[in-house]
Amino acid sequence: SSITRFPLIPVRGVPLMNYIANNWDSIWAFRPDPSDLLIAAYPKAGxxxxxxxxxxxxxNGDAEACKRAPTPVRNPFLELFSPPPIPSGLDLLEKMDPPRVIKTHLPFQLVPPGFWENKCKSIYVARNAKDNLVSYYYFDLMNQTQPEPGPFGGYIHKFMQGELSWGSWYDHVKGYWLEREKRNILYLFYEDMKENPRREVERIMKYLDLSVSDEVVSQIVELTSFKNMKENPMANYSCVPSPVFDQSISPFMRKGEVGDWKNHFTAEQSKLFDEDYEKQMKDVDIPFRTLI
Ligand code: PPS
Known part of the structure; x- marks a missing residue:
């Protein structure tokens, strides 16, 4: 059967898949519980x-407990209103008791204000722009509900112009960065997680006011390695069957590396991207460690 690649419709200037735009009022009106945790990221950032x-x-590091259901069922995807088999985020949330862990790709200004009014904790993860773009490109090839990515060169332009689903990467990373202190947002970097996963797991633990043993931290680092998550059916999105996710085109757990952009950008594309990057990012100083 064929799947519709949804057109994008702007919501306050941010292009979103039409099923999100069509349900916008109910998403915006969502009231979390103060105990709920938000995990936010630009798509494909980690x-x-x-x-x-x-x-x-x-x-507490219990692998079996964390295999109780696939990722999007354990942590409802707030703005998801897609075709079956995954129910909409709001439907899942309604059936779950707080505290819940909620996923979103919405830029800061589109996060339902109830999260901030209720002082919910939130974790943001950012990934360097070029790797984020490459990962998104492969995702758009395989996710049959996203707009066609088209040729890679044109995709770079769409990324720079903020025309991809969920809008501008630049606005996204900046939006949460500028609010991180006021809103008590834990701001993480994919590259830091790759460099020293243990340190980042401990940062998350402290932010959540949890204390697990050193041994359990080690276990968590091991269970969340790229290799283990790729093989974990409850984490690798094999729950979303073809033709929605056609993982024969590109697996959801694709490469999991820093710097894969070098295998995709030409020297000329990279130069053009860097020049534009400098302009778009000049007003903030976010410590991305890897553009090179
Ligand atoms: S989504 O669909 O937006 O929720 O995707 P997201 O999970 O944000 O990003 C998917 C990319 O993250 C990589 N990934 C990992 N890298 C390292 N370690 C672990 N454990 C891990 N889990 C997922 C995944 O492979 C995608 O990146 P690429 O570069 O495409 O491999």
Whole structure:
């Protein structure tokens, strides 16, 4: 059967899949509980990895407990209103008791205000722009509900112009960065998680006011390695069957590396991207360590 690649419709200037735009009022009106935790990221920045670490921390490293359901069922995806088999985020949330862990890709200004009014904790994960773009490109090839990515060169332009689903990467990383102190947002970097996963797991643990043993931290680091998550049916999105996710085109757990952009950008594309990057990012000083 064929799947519709949804057109994007702007919501306050941010292009979103039409099923999100069509349900916008109910998403915006969502009232979380103060005990709920939000995990936010631009698509393909390390959301699923962060979700798995958080779930394991909340279950004291119990691998079996964290295999109770696939990622999007354990942590409802707030704005998801897609075709079956995954129910909409709001439907799942309604059936779950707080405290819940909720995933979103919405930029800061589109996060339902109830999260901030209720002073919910939130974790943001950011990934360097070029790797984020490459990962998103492969995702758009395989996710049959996203707009066609088209040729890679044109995709770079769409990324720079903020025309991809969920809008501008630049606005996204800046939006949460500028609010992180006021809103008590834990701001993580994918590259830091790769460099020293143990340190980042411990940061998350402290932020959540949890204390698990050193041994359990080690276990969590091991269980959330790329290799283990790729093989974990409850974390690798095999729950979303073809033709929605056609993982024969590109697996959800694709490469999990820093610097894969070098295998995709030409020298010329990289130069053009860097020049534009400098302009778009000049007003903030976010410590991304890897553009090179
Ligand atoms: S989504 O669909 O937006 O929720 O995707 P998201 O989870 O944010 O990003 C998917 C990318 O993260 C990589 N990934 C990991 N890297 C390292 N370690 C672990 N454990 C891990 N889990 C997921 C995944 O492979 C995607 O990146 P790429 O570069 O495409 O491999």
């Amino acid at each position: 959301t699923t990895w962060t979700q798995e670490i958080v779930d394991l921390l909340l279950h």
